[in-house]
Amino acid sequence: MTYDRKKQLIQKAAIARKQLGIDDEAYRALLSSRFGKSSSTKLSIAQLADLLNLYIEKYGWKPTPSKTAKPTPTQQKGKGYQGEFIKLDVRDPLGPQKRYALALAKMLGWKLSGLDTRCKTQFGVERFQWIRKQGHMQVLINDMVTRCQKRGIDPTPQS
Known part of the structure; x- marks a missing residue:
């Protein structure tokens, strides 16, 4: 369960990064300065959530539901x-x-x-x-x- 959640957060962070247009060099610098890590796969679930919040608050990213995602109840x-x-x-x-x-x-x-x-x-x-x-x-x-x-x-x- 935890692994699935982490995988989902990593994917969401990658989507956000792509939508924001953050290049690889700037991305690695961000991870290193904020978390001391070189890859999102090395981040904890809490750190991944923090990264997504950073994208939202600092860069103005707005998460949108997938067009292929099944609707919630x-x-x-x-x-x-x-x-x-x-x-x-x-x-x-x-x-x-x-x-x-x-x-x-x-x-x-x-x-x-x-x-x-x-x-x-x-x-x-x-x-x-x-x-x-x-x-x-x-x-x-x-x-x-x-x-x-x-x-x-x-x-x-x-x-």
Whole structure:
């Protein structure tokens, strides 16, 4: 584990050095004067972290996530939709109610990811479109209608 972390920091320091345009001679002089070492592979994890902080504070380097890196769970939140669009199965018996719920969500200014979060916490269903119980849909729609009425929004379906 420690070896992997050190390897990651060495790679990150090399990327930063390249992005900052620090040549080999200046880099070695920096390592020697600051840490008494000639190579980043000889630095400890704490020293590597210090080197990265130096790049950020003194040289203004801004770390950016890799384009090929997998997103963290917080970055994934709300992903999976093509914009604000979902496809409902035409055979779903709750389809008309789901379409009405989606219209209410739009009136309320809710995002689909927020609707998913609500369904997950309230009903234990990961995605809104996966709701299969009539009771869950009724609870959701009744609450959304009440919220619309409190905001002065007409919740009746528009033809």
